[in-house]
Amino acid sequence: MINQTIKNAIIENNAEMIQIRQKLHSEPELSWQEFETSQFVYDYLTELGIDARLTEPTGVIGELKGGKQGQTVALRADMDALSVEELNTDLPYKSKNLGKMHACGHDAHTAMLLSAAKALVSVKEEISGNVRFIFQPAEEVATGAKAMVEQGAVEGVDDVFGIHIWSQGATSKVACNPGPAFASADIFNVRFKGQGGHGAMPQACIDAAIIASSFVMNVQSVVSRTVDPMQSAVVTIGKMVVGTRFNIIAENAEIEGTVRCFDPSIRDHIEKQLQVYADHTAAIYGGTAEVDYIRGTQAVINGTESAQLVQRVAIEAFGKDAIYNEEPTMGGEDFSFYLDEVPGSFALVGSGNAEKDTQWAHHHGKFNVDEDALTTGAELYAQYAWSFLTK
Incomplete structure (x- = not known):
């Protein structure tokens, strides 16, 4: 199920992925204002040879066509920051924009999915089907996913998968249970x-x-x-x-x-x-x-087949100990709008590490991400797409 070339590519690209995440963290843009972030993502995908288009007013949709016929799987990352003043003033990549901060990990999501896209390009000819990359604006105001759906984000898609970095979970642990996930x-x-x-x-x-x-x-x-x-x-x-x-x-x-x-x-x-x-x-x-x-x-309800596939991929990629149980949260996530259209699931990748001071709650001014988790998230994105298309 696991593609070793993808795993190697993620590891080789790790330094660049962290660099991208830190760049995005230092340049946060609020919901529906992600113009520079969207352009950066568009340019990156285009340089990889992935067909991409900008959506209105912000957001990017890319499509990697595999060398063989098959289904289409979509991978989603959100890009917007919050109106939060960063309290991590000693970070070399702290926010440059006063009163704006990536306090929920969307900078990490974007970097992980770009790394996954680069890894999947390396096995393009072996892919049976297509991979759609959705870089979504305005998750924090719960309107971005709906707008992306209206602009064709999941047209022709057979399955959709998303990830959220989770400071309440230990670094690189993966949670994805069938059934309710977010309220x-x-x-x-x-x-x-x-x-x-x-x-x-x-x-x-x-x-x-x-x-x-x-x-x-x-x-x-x-x-x-x-x-x-x-x-x-x-x-x-x-x-x-x-x-x-x-x-x-x-x-x-x-x-x-x-x-x-x-x-x-x-x-x-x-x-x-x-x-x-x-x-x-x-x-x-x-x-x-x-x-x-x-x-x-809407409530995010993980599909049984998709969530079970996430668990199998995580176990094979990272070992049995990588899986943990996270109870459903009363937090909201507009990933639900994709699941209204097609089957899929939404996983959590832990990034909480007290030794690195990354255990702070989401939306807190001291929120930060243990960047060791980025490698896990990027590979989970890419291996899920590979496994879905070859299952």
């Missing part, structure tokens, strides 16, 4: 309206602060008392804006939050309950409520 991730906004007035005359007012506070406390029972306890679900209030001055009773209050779960029926249920709770809470105090519910990413 659906939605956003809700609730606007309460009362009747403002003087802080010394509450009897003449309807206090939006009281309405909003009651909602925040009561809405948690949507999960604890209306969802089957055997099902996983989270309702989080992340933001509340209310009032204008210390002695004015608030007329308006606005709340923003997120909903995470794995089951579509639970998702529907929670959406309806948020409206019920908002309306009833407002009515108790004589106010009104408006609810906007914005569906973000």
Whole structure:
């Protein structure tokens, strides 16, 4: 199953891959602003002889046509950075862009997939089918994958595979279980309206602060008392804006939050309950409520055959000890939009190493990647494509 030429090519290209990752880390670009990154990726693929095209407004799709007829497998990496101030100020490749940082490993994903592409070119004539390379923008705002799908990223594709560097896992350990991996991730906004007035005359007012506070406390029972306890679900209030001055009773209050779960029926249920709770809470105090519910990413559900192939490839490439079990996370991933179209799976490659200070949580200002994991990720990308097309 494992191609030794691919393994050797990944190892030989390791120094360049790390150099690319560090370059991208030092030049982070936010969602839908990845213009220089896209151009760099496009130029790199083109120099390899891979047919590539830029997507709108950012992103790249490349296609390597094998020497033999067969199916098409897609490999995906995301490219965008976050609005996070880097705290690793002693890094020689620290972010040059103030308030922007690759705090989630997308620089590593891009470098790994470029290295995988280079390795696959070395066995091009032996490949039975085609390998599609998807370099996606705007994962952090959960809109990039959908836009790439709309621009033909998975047209004619038989299987899609993605990887995420994971600081919660030990360096180079691989996790990819069949079934749920990442939760659906939605956003809700609730606007309460009362009747403002003087802080010394509450009897003449309807206090939006009281309405909003009651909602925040009561809405948690949507999960604890209306969802089957055997099902996983989270309702989080992340933001509340209310009032204008210390002695004015608030007329308006606005709340923003997120909903995470794995089951579509639970998702529907929670959406309806948020409206019920908002309306009833407002009515108790004589106010009104408006609810906007914005569906973000779907749940990432790994296909059984694809996930099992990932495990077999990882065991053969890196040994039995390389596999570990990672429980499903309530984090969101817009890789789900690809899985809505074609079968596939999404793997985690550990990069957490306390000795190298790479154990920090994703999205933290001190997040960094143990670059030993890049070799594992790059080979997993390439060997998965090879194995799928030759299985």
